[in-house]
Amino acid sequence: MTLCGNGICVVLCWFLGVSSGLRPVALSLDGKWSLSNSDCSVSLPAEVPGCVHSALQQQGFIQDPYFRFNDVSYRWIAYDNWTYTTTFAGSTQLRASQKVLLVFDGVDTVASIWLNGLAVGKTDNMFRRYDFTVSGLLKDGDNVLKVSLLSPVLYASERRKAHSAYRVPPECPPDVQKGECHVNFIRKEQSSFSWDWGPSFPTMGLWKGVRLEAFDVLQLIQVSSVPLHNISLSQWRVQVDLLVDAVQTTNGKIILSIPELDSEQILQTQFLPGKTKNSFTLNINTSSQVKLWWPNGHGDQPCYRLTVRGFQGGFLVLNTESKVYFRSVELVQEPVVGSPGLSFYFRINGKPIFLKGSNWIPAHSFQDRVTPAVLRNLLQSAVDARMNALRVWGGGVYEQDLFYSICDEMGIMVWQDFMFACAMYPTEGDFIQTVREEVIQQVQRLKSHPSIIAWSGNNENEAALATDWFNIPVSQRPAYLKDYVTLYVDNIRAVGQEEDQSRPFLVSSPSNGAESEQEGWVASNPYDPHYGDTHFYSYTLDCWDWRTFPRTRFASEYGFQSWPSFSTLLPVSIKEDWSYNSNFSSHRQHHEDGNLRMLLQAALHFNLPNATDPVKRFTDTLYITQVMQAQCVKTQTEFYRRSQSEIIEGKGRTMGALYWQLNDVWQAPSWSSIEFGGKWKMLHYFAQNFFAAVLPVGFEDGDTLFIYAVSDLSHDLKLRAAVSVYSWSDLDPVCTLKSDLHPISGGSATAIFKQPVAALLAGCGSCTRLTCLLTFHLEDSSGQQGPRNHHFLCSPKDAQGVQRPNITARVQQDEAGYSVTLHSASVAAFVWLDVGNVTGRFGSNGFLMTSRNRTVRFNAWCNTSVEELSRSLTVTSLRDLY
């Protein structure tokens, strides 16, 4: 079958002016503009697309905004108003066209737009595309286009003042975030006024392209296609929507075709004047075999080429080509035997799928720096950690097209939030109006992507109301509930569902799904584990104790903070910052008591660093926070994965584990598993194992050791657990045990080993909980299946017999790349290889070393050498800290 060659399937759109025979003209206005502040004391060249902060830095007016405390030093930028100006030549061809549109793909955020001194329009929503008709306003020769941006901070504050009838909380972020207030009053990236993992950089600018489009007949604004499956007829059809701007009523015919599926449809059509959405259906030839799109780990992601051509009186008036992928998605919420409540899981192409992954936040405060390479690297890292899903969180941005195209290609399922988070929102007419348009445009833009499997109205706003985060007086509660339903149900959901019926629509995350709807859209407890999805954070409870986790249907957020590595902090800090108690370390921490909580959690199981050298103590502390985070998230994720087939005390059948959070917006402590710049934290290396398709999970319940075999495969297996008991003081196992072979169905978690720890140790030399630890794996007749795992019988800080491993390392190069061969003198836990600022990643890292030698591959992302790697390499394990 011919698929879209090499993933390159360009969308071509061109439109012919039929009457004049002229092609429409598109004139890009991207490139160098000039920029000035309100009193013209600062003026400079500025790149479009781009933002004020980036322009100021590029022209040397400011330093790196991420350096040290610059987020606070540069606060003034967002309190000023800024004007972007460009001059362009107005050709006769442009001016002769029937219609000329000035198109902004994204304006951040509140602006008035002037062409040759005349006002052409206003903007108030960074998530919308704007176009303004400028026919008649263009001159021959030079035309001057100005975009005047209002300070987003002052605008938000004005809107807040104007909203005097009642509060729309929260007014301001907590002080520790050093942010700006009232972000909920402006339709802009909500985390740009600060978040608990990110700085306050309220950006301003033209963050997407600007151009003129001139045409005589019609212009295609958006083409989208959604495959729909009729199960009873086992037939596919593709619904194709064309958003068209026609100069006058245009009759003609449309030809839809997918040549590879031998499917074509010719339809008569009439485009009415102005902007209209026109829907067509292409029935797929039932004798053609449709290859389906599958999530990563469940199959391939084949795509087909769809062509749409429009003719008027024999002339081609539109011609576009795009990709179509076929898959179905259902969110199953139905009664569960032995459990009150409803199930909550996704069925893709009829197959129940456990979602494994994380939550995505903006990859930079300045979106103009999110390059294709940055996106590819992060998404490849997600896939390399065996994720099949990401949630695009509602406090950031609707990501750029490329993000979703890569997810399509890689099989990453996307749970797409609408951009509302952790707040109440106003519901005045103009706010609702702009939100409706935002939702229409975003759904039209994104709905062709098979990767998106669900829309979700907001992040945590149902929970905020239900559990009263903002101390709303009881008497006023009905008004807030009404506003909530107005915004998310009567508008966002209604508009979203009108545009796209092909996927489930959730109103909030977390929510109780269908049960929330029953309870009037705000459930009394949206965290109820018997329904929907949950978010769960606890920093004080012991994360090694799985009993503290909710046995939920679907864990869409959970996590622990850690610090990024020293090499990531280096470019934004100086020597005096390199201690855990420095002003810098507190400044970068935006979560109340975050630095302390990390150490308290770590101290439950580990000795904390006590080096006298201050820098070593600092880097050791960074390391121990990563150890703590990796182990905590591992324990919690393994708990969710092993809970997929069981109902215990009425709870279970967990079908999703999306930890908080995948990536970082800057160099600071956060819940991420990937540091700003792309370096993997220990957690990300752990994810490679805890998200493996076949995984052994070990845990204790009432002093009995259980090992579960978890399988995401489609076929059944027969597996046994093989357990090795090691003494902390010796690299040779004290004893080994094997279970019987057990049948393991595809897509299940099954207990295959059970033994009281005391009995196990009694049969194993002189082992005690303090002197020994366990490793285990799954195997069948063909050998080991899935990764090796381990289980500590006590906290490593209490372990007896732990030796200094004195690990030595040798870097080598062969045809396949680089490798590091380690030699250890003893059992070593959380062995961590770090090559500083040499970018790349190891095959595995943070592992438990129970052998004298181990070779680890290093995949370099840039040119390096054995010398550079040897020079940069440090090896740390738990025993090196104290």
Ligand code: BMA
């Ligand atoms: C969740 C998220 C974010 C936040 C994270 C960590 O609630 O939705 O708002 O960053 O917790 O606190």
